[in-house]
Amino acid sequence: MIDGKVPEDYRRYIEEMRKAFAELDAAISEIKPVSEEGSLDPTQVKAIFYALFFGADSLRGMDYRVFADCFVRYEERTRSGTVQDGSETAESYIVAVPLESLPEIYTNLERTLGREITSRDQANAAEIYDRALYGAGKTVSADGFISPLGSGWRSMVTSEFGGRIDPLTGAWSVHTGLDLGVAKGTAIRAAQGGTVEKVSYDSSGYGYYLTIDHGGGIVTLYGHCSQILVVEGQIVNAGDVVARVGSTGRSTGNHLHFEVIVNGIKKDPKNYLP
Numbered sequence: 001m002i003d004g005k006v007p008e009d010y011r012r013y014i015e016e017m018r019k020a021f022a023e024l025d026a027a028i029s030e031i032k033p034v035s036e037e038g039s040l041d042p043t044q045v046k047a048i049f050y051a052l053f054f055g056a057d058s059l060r061g062m063d064y065r066v067f068a069d070c071f072v073r074y075e076e077r078t079r080s081g082t083v084q085d086g087s088e089t090a091e092s093y094i095v096a097v098p099l100e101s102l103p104e105i106y107t108n109l110e111r112t113l114g115r116e117i118t119s120r121d122q123a124n125a126a127e128i129y130d131r132a133l134y135g136a137g138k139t140v141s142a143d144g145f146i147s148p149l150g151s152g153w154r155s156m157v158t159s160e161f162g163g164r165i166d167p168l169t170g171a172w173s174v175h176t177g178l179d180l181g182v183a184k185g186t187a188i189r190a191a192q193g194g195t196v197e198k199v200s201y202d203s204s205g206y207g208y209y210l211t212i213d214h215g216g217g218i219v220t221l222y223g224h225c226s227q228i229l230v231v232e233g234q235i236v237n238a239g240d241v242v243a244r245v246g247s248t249g250r251s252t253g254n255h256l257h258f259e260v261i262v263n264g265i266k267k268d269p270k271n272y273l274p
Contacts (some may be wrong), residue, residue, distance in 0.1 A: 013055050020059055021046050027068040029097050040071055040098045043132050043152075044183065048109070051125035052117070068078040070108035071094040100247075102185035102252040129183075130187055145191045145272045146238050148222065148258055149180050149245075154178040160257055163269040177221065178257035178269040184226055184254040189238075191220050191273075196234045196242070206257065207249020211243060219262075223257035224248050230261060 028042050045068055053059060075097055080090050099105050106117050130150065147153040159179035194214035201208050206223035210230065211218050226246025236242060247254045260269045 003092055010143055016056075016059055018049060020053070020062070021066070023064040024049060024068060025063075027065040030065060031072060035272065040068070040096075044129055045077065047132060048105070048127035051121055051126050052109075052113075056218060066112060067109075069113050072098050090229070094209055100183045102183055102233070105183075126187060127136045131151060132257040143191065143258075144238075145274065147273050148189050148220075149182060149186065149256060151274070153180055156182055161270065174269045176266045179255045179257055181255040182245050183244055184244075186256075188222050188225065188243040188256055189197050190236045190240045191238065191260075192218070192240050193237045194235075196230045196232055196236060199228050199230065199232050202249055204252050207251060208243075208246065208247075209257075210250075211261075212236060212242070217262055219261040221257075221259035221261065223259070224251045224255060225255075 023044055025042065027047065028040050030126065031040055033073045049184055053062075057170040058072060068272070073096070075095050076092055077088050077095055080088055082088055087113040099108075102122075106122060106243070110117050113120070139265050157178060158181040159175055161175060161178050190212055192212070192214040194212045197219065199210045200206075200251050206221070208225040208228055209221060210228055211219050213220045222243055224242040224246055226248060227244040230236060230240075230242045246255050251257075258269050260267045
């Protein structure tokens with residue numbers, strides 16, 4: 001239900017966007033059956049669509065499937081099988097691979113839509129995406145933490161804290177943080193207010209990373225970033241954007257490696273996030 005105080009023109013834009021989102025959901029559902037590697041983030045698709053088209057004169061003629069296809073890369077692959085007579089056969093099939101790079105997504109959209117997507121468009125889309133994840137306010141845990149990637153962080157976990165098989169060496173090792181897999185360029189927010197303690201690069205480990213000292217012996221670490229947006233000594237508030245997701249250092253794909261360190265001891269971040 002749209003508030004009756006909303007102006008008529010604005011009401012029409014909202015109604016058109018709701019219809020467009022339903023069409024985008026349908027388009028994304030068509031892509032899912034051919035996707036093998038991760039899933040397409042519908043919130044990201046809708047946030048960018050909203051930033052580009054809210055208030056447009058008309059969405060008539062919009063091809064929503066073509067728009068959604070800009071967020072994936074189609075690859076032809078081959079799989080083998082055995083037929084009834086025991087002989088082996090090979091068949092080709094198409095798989096949709098969700099894109100992890102926002103610049104690549106925007107390049108696809110510019111080519112498909114035949115228009116420039118400005119830095120302001122991209123900033124608006126990022127703001128809409130962040131608001132969709134965080135809602136009207138920031139959910140805060142009992143320990144005063146917010147998620148560095150939004151309220152949907154549980155669905156982003158690709159590797160837990162603790163013992164695991166190292167994805168690069170295949171050996172058993174201890175994972176000292178929580179890995180959250182999201183697209184390259186996604187905003188990373190300070191989990192608590194504090195002072196940026198360290199900004200550095202570690203080619204054999206965290207890649208571009210930063211740590212924030214929150215006082216009381218609590219420090220958080222944000223690793224494998226594509227970009228650091230703060231400097232050492234800078235005061236930050238909970239929710240401030242401090243970096244962007246990447247895959248720098250010892251990494252197999254775009255994600256945030258997030259650590260919580262209490263009095264020098266690394267703790268399971270899941271016990272601190274809301």
